[in-house]
Amino acid sequence: MTGAVASTAPLPPRVELLRPWGRWGLRATAITYLLLVIVAPLSAVLADGFGTGLAAFLRDVTSPVALSALKLTIFVAVVTTVINAVMGTLTAYALVRYDFPGRAVLNGIVDLPFAIPTLVTGVMLVVLYGPQRLVGQWLQSQGIEVIFATPGIVLAMLFVTYPFVVRTVQPVLLGAEVRQEEAAFSLGASKWTAFRRILLPTLAPALISGCLLSFARALGEFGSVVIVAGNIPNVTLTAPVHIYGQIESQNQQGASAMSTVLLALSFVLMLIIDTMQARRTVDRG
C-alpha cells in the first residue's frame, strides 16, 4: 500500500497542457494544503521540542521513565520486524508459488490489519488472551502472561504490521524467474540453497523496505498497545503511550521531547526507504 509507488517515475515529456495560471494554481493549492495539514503541525512540535534548549530536551529524554519507554519500544519493534521478515516472506512465497485451498481467502485477509481500527485490534486481543478469558486463562495456567505484558505488545504490533512485508515482497516474487532456480536445482542445489543464493538476493531490497515500513509503523503504534500493554511505567509503557501520558498530565515539555525523538527516527527510516526505492526504480529502468 504505502511503499511501492512510482514516485520517482520519469516525468512524461514536457507538454503544456495547462495554461501557466492553471499549472501555478494547482501547484499552489497542493503545496498550501500540505503546508496546512502537515508542515505547520510538524514544525510546531519540533519547535516546541527544542524550544526550551538542548539541555532541557536531553533531560526530558533521558529521564528513567522516558528512556525505558524508548528502549522497550525499540526492542519490541525490532522483535516484531524480525518475525515479520520471516513470516511475511513465507506468506508471500506460499501465496505466489503454491496453490492450496484457502489461498484466495488468505490473500484477501492479509490486508485486514489495514482496515481494522487499531483500537479494535487491542480489544480483540484482550478478549482472546486477557486474564480469565478464552485462551488467556489456559496460557496463564501455563505461566505465560500475554496481556499487560511484553508478549501482548508484540502480538499487537505483529497484527498491525503483518501486511507490510507480504505486500512489498509479493510483487517482486511474482516477477522473479523460476528458471534460474530450476537451473540451480538441475545443478544439484537444494531448495534452501537455491532460495538463499538466487531468490533472496532478488527479494532483498523489497524485503528490507517492507521491514523498515513495519518497524516505523510498530514504533508509532498506539491504539492497540494502549489497551494491551497495561502501561506500567518502566515495565510495559511504550514511547507513544508515554507521550499520551505526558499530554494528559499537562507536561508539555516531556511530550514534545519524546515526540521529537520519535519523529526524528521516522524521518531517518523514511529517508532510507525513499533512497532505496529511488535506486530500485533506477535499476529496473
Next chain:
Amino acid sequence: MANEAVLRLEGRSNRRPRQRIGEVVIITIVLAYAGVLLIGPLAAIVWGALSSGIGEFVAQLTSPNAIAALQLTLFLAFAATAINTVFGVCVAWVLVRDDFPGKRFVNGLVDLPFAASPVIAGYMLILLFGRNGWLTPVADLLGVKIVFAIPGMLLATLFVSMPFVVREVMPLLAHVGTTQEMAAYTMGAGPWQTFWRVTLPSIRWGLFYGISLTFARAIGEFGAVLVVSGGVTGYTETATLFIFRALDDRNPAGAYAMALTLGLTSFVVLLVMEYFKKRSSPMPS
C-alpha cells in the same frame, strides 16, 4: 494473474516427493500463523460481543451515547474522505505532472502521516491551536474552537488519512501518460472537460481504492482524535473513543458491541477495497 499461473505450472513440473513435503510444511505454517494472528482475535470479538445475547448487543448499540458516537464517526469519515479526495488528486497531479524545485521534499512529506505516531499527530494540533498556539489567534479571529472540538478532530483525521489517495493515484497518473489528454486538447476540449472525460476515467479504480483506504483509516482513527477531542461524552466522542471510555467505565459489553460493529464495517470496506484493487491493478509490470 496470467503470469502467476504460468509460474505455478512451471513449479509443478518435475517435482520430487521431498519438495511436496516442504510445500505442505510451508503452507501449514503460513495458514497456522495467519489463523492465530488474525482469525483468532476476530473470532474472539464476535464471541465477546454476542456472548450475552443479541438483545444486549443491540441495546448497547442503540444507547444514545453509542448512536451519537457512530454519527460523529461517520460524519468525520465522510468529511475527511471528501476533502482528502479532492486535494489528494490535486497533490498527485502536481507530483506527477508538474516539476518544481523541492518536489522530492514535498513528495517525502506526503508519507509523513504513515510514519508519525497518531498520538503525535493529535499533539501537534494541540500545540498549534491550544493555549499559546501559533494559530490560536487566527482561530479566535475566525471564532472557531478547534482543540477539544470537532474541527480539531477533523483536522486530526485529515492528517492521518492524507497519503492514501495521493499514493494510489500517482502510479496510475504516471502510467496513463499525457497522450490521450493531448489528443483531447487537439480536438478542442478544455482543461476541465479533459480532466472529467479523459484523465478521471483512466485513474478511477485507483482513486476508488485510495478513497476506500482513506475511509477505513478515518473511521478507525483513535490516537490522534483521542488527544484533540477532550472526550466530551455525547459531543466529541467518536466510536473508537466510545470503546475506550466503555473499557475504562467497566462496561465491556458496550465496548465489545461497538468494537464488533467497527470491525464488521472495516471488513465490508475491506471487501470493497479488494474489488477496487483488482480493477486498478492491471498495470504493466
